[in-house]
Amino acid sequence: MPRQNAYPILLAALLLSGQAAAAPPEAGARPGGNRSAPEKQATKPAPKPPSLDDLFARLKASEDPAEAKGVAKLIEQRLDRSGSATVDLLTDRARQAMTGHDFALAAELMDRATALEPTWSEGWNRRATVFWLLSDKGEAVSDLQRALVLEPRHFEAWSALGKIYESMEDKSRALAAYRRALTLYPTMDKLREAVDRLAPEVDGRDL
Numbered sequence: 001m002p003r004q005n006a007y008p009i010l011l012a013a014l015l016l017s018g019q020a021a022a023a024p025p026e027a028g029a030r031p032g033g034n035r036s037a038p039e040k041q042a043t044k045p046a047p048k049p050p051s052l053d054d055l056f057a058r059l060k061a062s063e064d065p066a067e068a069k070g071v072a073k074l075i076e077q078r079l080d081r082s083g084s085a086t087v088d089l090l091t092d093r094a095r096q097a098m099t100g101h102d103f104a105l106a107a108e109l110m111d112r113a114t115a116l117e118p119t120w121s122e123g124w125n126r127r128a129t130v131f132w133l134l135s136d137k138g139e140a141v142s143d144l145q146r147a148l149v150l151e152p153r154h155f156e157a158w159s160a161l162g163k164i165y166e167s168m169e170d171k172s173r174a175l176a177a178y179r180r181a182l183t184l185y186p187t188m189d190k191l192r193e194a195v196d197r198l199a200p201e202v203d204g205r206d207l
Contacts, residue, residue, distance in 0.1 A: 052078050058152050059185055068187040072155075079154065087117045089193045091126060100147045110180065121150035125157045137164050155184040159191060166198070175202045 050058070055075050062068040082088050094109035110127035119124055128143035141164055147157045162177035175198040182191040 006094070015109060050074075056184065057081075059155075062184070062187060063187075065187040068185065071128060072185060076156070079151065082113070082117050082120045082123060084117055087113045087120065087123065090116075091123070094126065094130070098133065103130055103133045107134060119150055121147045121154055121157070123147075124150070125154060125160070128157070132160070132164065137168060140164055153184050154183045155191075158184070159188075166194075171198050172202050174198060 023056070052075065055071055056079070059068055059071045059075065062071060082091065090109050094106040094113065097103070097106040097109060107127070107130045109171040110123065110130055114120070114123045114127055124143045126145035128140040128147065131137075131140040131143060141161065144157050144161045144164070147154055151157075158177050158181035162174045162181065165171070165174035165177060175195065178191055178194040178198065182188065182195055187190065
C-alpha cells in the first residue's frame with residue numbers, strides 16, 4: 001500500500017481513541033475511569049455464645065441423650081475455666097501427677113490451686129477426686145460440698161458425692177445426691193440406674 005494512504009487511517013484511529021477517552025464514565029464507575037469494586041455485604045456479628053444459665057436450662061429440658069451429652073460437655077468446658085493461667089497450669093500438672101499415680105503430689109498441687117482461686121467450684125471438685133483416690137473420703141466429701149456451695153448445679157459433683165456416700169453405706173444421702181444430679185441431667189443413664197437401685201431400699205425403709 002502507498003505510504004501516503006496510511007495517514008487517513010492513522011488520523012481516524014487517533015480520533016476514535018480521543019472519543020473513547022472523552023466518553024462519560026459508566027454508571028457505578030469511580031472518577032478517573034476505574035470502576036468501583038462491588039460493595040461488600042455487611043457482615044453479621046457473630047452469634048453470642050449461650051450463657052451458663054442457658055446451658056443448664058437446655059440440659060435439664062433435653063430429652064435427647066445425644067443432645068444432652070453435647071450440652072453437658074459445653075458446661076464442663078465452662079466450669080473448667082479457672083480464670084487464672086497459674087491455676088490452670090497447677091491443675092494440669094495435678095492431672096499429670098494423677099495419671100502417674102502420684103496422688104500426694106496431685107493433692108499438693110490442687111491445694112495451691114484452690115488457695116489461689118477459692119471461688120472456683122471445679123477446683124474443689126478436682127481436689128475431691130484426688131482425696132477419693134487417696135482414700136480420704138472425709139476430705140473428698142468436704143471438698144464436694146464446697147464445690148456445690150459455689151455451683152449448686154454441678155451435676156458431676158453431686159454424682160461423685162452420691163458415689164462416696166454409697167461407698168460409706170450412707171444410702172439415704174447417696175440417693176438424695178443422685179436425685180439432685182438427675183434433676184440437673186435427666187438423661188444421664190448412670191444416675192437413673194443409681195436412683196433405681198437405691199430408691200426401693202431407701203424409700204421402702206422410710207415407710
